[in-house]
Amino acid sequence: MANEVVLLNFQPSPYATRVRIALAEKGVEYERKEEDVFNIKSELLLKMNPIHQKVPVLIHNQKPICESLIIVEYIDEVWNHHSPLLPSDLYQKAHARFWANFIDQKIFPIGSKLWTSPSDEAKKAAKELVENFKTLEQELGEKPYFGGDNFSFIDLALIAFSSFFHSFETLGNFSMEAECPKIVEWANRCLERESVSQSLFDKFQTHEAVLGIKKMLGLDS
Amino acid sequence: MANEKVKLHGFWVSPFANRVKWALKLKGIEYEYMEEDVWNKSNLLIQLNPVYKKVPVLVHNGKVILESFLILEYIDETWNQNPLLLPQDPSQRALTRFWAKFAEEKIFEAAFNALCSHGDEQKKAVQLTMEAMEKIEGELKGKQQFFGGESIGYLDIILGWISYMLPVFEEVGSVQILDPVKFPATIAWSNRFLNHPVIKDTLPPKEKMLVYFQERRHIISCANLGWIKF
Numbered sequence: 001m002a003n004e005v006v007l008l009n010f011q012p013s014p015y016a017t018r019v020r021i022a023l024a025e026k027g028v029e030y031e032r033k034e035e036d037v038f039n040i041k042s043e044l045l046l047k048m049n050p051i052h053q054k055v056p057v058l059i060h061n062q063k064p065i066c067e068s069l070i071i072v073e074y075i076d077e078v079w080n081h082h083s084p085l086l087p088s089d090l091y092q093k094a095h096a097r098f099w100a101n102f103i104d105q106k107i108f109p110i111g112s113k114l115w116t117s118p119s120d121e122a123k124k125a126a127k128e129l130v131e132n133f134k135t136l137e138q139e140l141g142e143k144p145y146f147g148g149d150n151f152s153f154i155d156l157a158l159i160a161f162s163s164f165f166h167s168f169e170t171l172g173n174f175s176m177e178a179e180c181p182k183i184v185e186w187a188n189r190c191l192e193r194e195s196v197s198q199s200l201f202d203k204f205q206t207h208e209a210v211l212g213i214k215k216m217l218g219l220d221s
Numbered sequence: 222m223a224n225e226k227v228k229l230h231g232f233w234v235s236p237f238a239n240r241v242k243w244a245l246k247l248k249g250i251e252y253e254y255m256e257e258d259v260w261n262k263s264n265l266l267i268q269l270n271p272v273y274k275k276v277p278v279l280v281h282n283g284k285v286i287l288e289s290f291l292i293l294e295y296i297d298e299t300w301n302q303n304p305l306l307l308p309q310d311p312s313q314r315a316l317t318r319f320w321a322k323f324a325e326e327k328i329f330e331a332a333f334n335a336l337c338s339h340g341d342e343q344k345k346a347v348q349l350t351m352e353a354m355e356k357i358e359g360e361l362k363g364k365q366q367f368f369g370g371e372s373i374g375y376l377d378i379i380l381g382w383i384s385y386m387l388p389v390f391e392e393v394g395s396v397q398i399l400d401p402v403k404f405p406a407t408i409a410w411s412n413r414f415l416n417h418p419v420i421k422d423t424l425p426p427k428e429k430m431l432v433y434f435q436e437r438r439h440i441i442s443c444a445n446l447g448w449i450k451f
Contacts, residue, residue: 094286094287
């Protein structure tokens with residue numbers, strides 16, 4: 001059976017980054033189709049993700065899979081010959097999914113308020129964001145990765161947002177090194193992996209885009 | 222797997238805790254139930270779920286599993302006898318997870334907003350709920366008995382609150398969402414679900430739910446109007 005893998009991608013999207021990292025970890029060959037998400041969405045995207053009309057979408061042998069963490073789990077299940085992303089132990093698996101969900105709810109949705117909300121709300125968001133990073137730091141503990149000795153699901157879920165750490169710090173007026181040094185150390189360790197360094201969007205270009213959004217929303221202070 | 226210690230911490234009206242009860246009963250798993258008062262949280266609950274301090278919490282042989290979606294997957298994988306709640310095929314499984322996430326984010330949250338709001342805000346919440354439900358209605362057309370096929374599956378359990386709790390939201394909020402003209406498949410599914418032997422004996426009493434949600438609507442309305450500061 002032909003193994004046709006297509007990724008509907010937007011390079012700066014942290015959600016698409018997660019999928020790119022997962023595919024790289026598994027050594028999957030795929031075709032990348034770049035979507036112009038702020039302008040015109042392609043017919044293929046509208047067909048493959050009619051509900052949300054968002055990237056990333058993985059199309060495997062013509063079947064679409066949507067939502068970044070659902071896609072990552074799918075990739076792990078289908079290409080299960082090496083580099084497991086989720087633990088095989090069922091309790092550890094539930095634990096990994098729990099923290100990935102926490103990251104989904106408590107990092108980017110809060111952090112993006114720093115450039116999409118007025119100053120009062122943004123200040124509150126900065127405080128909450130720091131608390132959430134500290135919670136994650138506690139979960140990481142002394143382990144090299146969230147998954148233990150190996151890079152896995154939780155690490156993948158979070159590292160995709162590291163392109164935004166610079167923007168979080170600058171707009172939130174805090175230092176991640178000061179507030180959660182272990183997270184910074186962990187991020188640098190992850191960046192040593194080719195799958196990660198090749199997939200992450202540049203942090204300065206990310207910051208430019210973030211400032212552009214802030215300006216467009218009329219939130220320039 | 223017999224004689225393994227399974228404990229569920231729940232709250233009588235929590236639709237999330239009810240999901241776990243259904244899954245345990247469907248699989249024939251014996252468990253101990255602990256009622257938690259979520260408005261006066263026990264130290265134990267805070268210890269078990271320090272991040273969110275919420276129910277449901279499943280404790281299996283001392284291991285703590287949180288979040289109803291994740292508990293359902295854990296139950297299905299650990300007790301992998303019939304009925305299987307999730308499909309075996311990875312792409313079908315991904316699709317099931319997709320719909321569950323969609324339903325939780327777009328239907329439940331909007332419906333709860335419809336319960337607690339007034340005027341234009343409520344109209345908008347009702348509209349959003351119905352728009353999302355149209356997608357689910359589309360998914361149900363052509364299905365046999367349930368989303369899971371002949372038997373109740375993961376998606377039926379996740380959406381099960383629609384069958385018994387949404388009518389309560391409608392009554393308390395004085396709105397109509399489950400329009401029989403717009404949602405014939407959903408209503409038919411809902412009736413089948415409610416009549417399932419495992420489901421019908423595990424529902425909270427309707428009168429008690431009405432009182433509870435009337436109070437929630439009142440408290441949340443007062444808070445929104447600035448009368449009560451939490």
